[in-house]
Amino acid sequence: MKDEEKFLNRFVNTFEWPESIKKPFYREGFVYATNRTIMVRVPYNDLKRVYEPVDSPKNLPQFPESTCDIELPISVLVETFKSIPQCEERRVEGKAAECDECEGNGEVEWTYEDSDGEEHQKYFDCPICNGYGKVKTKNFYREWLYTSINGVAFRNNELIIMAEAAHALGLDSIKILHLPKSCTPARFQLEPNIDIIIMAAVDVKVDRKISLVENGNNS
Ligand SMILES: [Zn+2]
Numbered sequence: 001m002k003d004e005e006k007f008l009n010r011f012v013n014t015f016e017w018p019e020s021i022k023k024p025f026y027r028e029g030f031v032y033a034t035n036r037t038i039m040v041r042v043p044y045n046d047l048k049r050v051y052e053p054v055d056s057p058k059n060l061p062q063f064p065e066s067t068c069d070i071e072l073p074i075s076v077l078v079e080t081f082k083s084i085p086q087c088e089e090r091r092v093e094g095k096a097a098e099c100d101e102c103e104g105n106g107e108v109e110w111t112y113e114d115s116d117g118e119e120h121q122k123y124f125d126c127p128i129c130n131g132y133g134k135v136k137t138k139n140f141y142r143e144w145l146y147t148s149i150n151g152v153a154f155r156n157n158e159l160i161i162m163a164e165a166a167h168a169l170g171l172d173s174i175k176i177l178h179l180p181k182s183c184t185p186a187r188f189q190l191e192p193n194i195d196i197i198i199m200a201a202v203d204v205k206v207d208r209k210i211s212l213v214e215n216g217n218n219s
Contacts, residue, residue: 001169004047008033010165011040020054027053027060038158039185040165041195063195064187069215070176072149072188077163080208081156084142097134102126106133145207152179152186153201162198166190176212 001007008024013035016022024033030041031051041063044051098104107123114120125131143157166174169190177195178187185197 001042001047003168004042004049007165007168008040008042010161010168011035011038018056020056024051025054026051032060035158035161037155038161038196038198041197043193046193061185061197063197064178064180064185066177066187068176068179070150070179070212071215072174072176072210072212074163074166074172074174076210076212077159080147080210081142081160081163084145084156084208087139087141089137090140091136092138096138097136099126099129099133099135100138101128102133104133106131146201146204147208147210148206149176149186149210150179150212152181153204153206154186154198155201156207158198162188162190162196165196169194 008031011033012021012023014022016036021034021036024031026032026044029044031044031047033040039061099106102108106126106129108126109121109123111119111121126133129135143155143160145156146153147156147159148154162174171190175189176186177189178185180186180200183200183202186200188196188198190196
């Protein structure tokens with residue numbers, strides 16, 4: 001692997017907790033890097049750098065057994081993402097129209113410090129929804145939306161991380177080894193020694209759909 005530090009750090013989110021997962025770590029022969037929704041696993045012996053073992057998290061998610069053999073071309077992912085605006089203002093209704101700023105309450109609490117250094121709290125009408133608790137439109141960022149692969153939904157953010165990682169290795173496609181039927185991890189493979197799991201999403205609005213055929217079934 002050319003730049004393993006950059007490769008592994010792609011999967012890490014420094015805002016996540018516990019502290020131990022803010023960088024790649026060692027566990028039982030493998031090095032893992034995760035943002036809690038996507039996780040990559042590489043055998044320690046295939047890496048050059050030293051990775052420290054960590055106690056937390058105590059249990060790591062299972063990498064499911066291979067149950068399918070599907071080729072996911074990177075070009076298909078790229079075309080899909082390209083077709084989604086980076087950020088788009090869309091109309092929202094019902095529960096989705098609840099103001100995120102005030103959580104639908106219409107009021108926000110402001111804390112300010114007076115000249116004596118004393119803190120005061122006061123409630124104001126929410127400046128985002130003008131106190132209504134509801135908004136008519138919201139911004140939708142590409143990374144937050146969902147794309148399904150053969151009916152299984154994933155957050156674009158994780159698919160983008162995986163596509164960029166595959167591209168960095170010079171790959172044209174990713175192997176899909178398992179697509180779950182519930183809210184459990186799907187398994188992908190970049191190279192025979194580089195496995196990725198991504199948590200499938202359920203009960204989400206899917207924005208784009210990718211349909212692929214099993215290897216050997218193209219006729
Ligand atoms: Zn509001």
